[in-house]
Amino acid sequence: MPDTPPSPLPWSEHAVGGIRPAEDAVLLVVDVQNGFVDGGMLAVRGGAEVVPVINRLAAIFDNIVLTQDWHPPGHASFASSHAGRKPYETVQLDYGDQVLWPEHCVQGTADAELHADLELTRAQLIIRKGFHAGIDSYSAFEEADHRTSTGLAGYLQQRRIRTVFVTGLATDFCVAWTAMDARKAGFDTYVIEDATRAIDLDGSLAAAWTRMQACGVLRIQSADILGV
């Protein structure tokens, strides 16, 4: 007796691990820029190791969006913009606490360019963030004043995206804030841990995972999607 033919899967047939990105999922690639890898102004240990993992993941996503940290010279997040302050200290700005960073990802510099080995020609959108001189933006969705939107939620909603898979740099800052804001905007949200690397200032990585998981962000590995 012939079996009923299986109904078409509503997701990519290429995914062989347990989690299959559907047509309404997006791969979000956060800040994989020269500034955050060896030789960059704010190098994250092992930062470049995410590139081949992200390239493999990208092949099975229909939808790919990148972010690019994109600061004007003299940005408020730079220690050099605050007399007497050093990188990694925290100051109070209008909108709350701000960690101060070395000057990094200045608009138009090589430090701000996307990593040359990314193979993401199919990506559909690059969101630039942190371009307001007085406001930082770790999150791809909302600036650090918690009022100014980047427009990403509206873009994804209008494209009928329901699920966001977050990758990139750094796990405990831009990736974490992006993932938590994705949840707040109503998206099912995964962070693909081995496609991220962390800065880890004073336990910030463990704290970020605790906060992300409290928001319902799911922590997975690329093998959960790609198989091994």
Ligand code: VGL
């Ligand atoms: C980032 C610190 C400052 C990040 C960006 O991409 O995680 N961290 N600017």
Ligand code: ZN
């Ligand atoms: Zn920055």
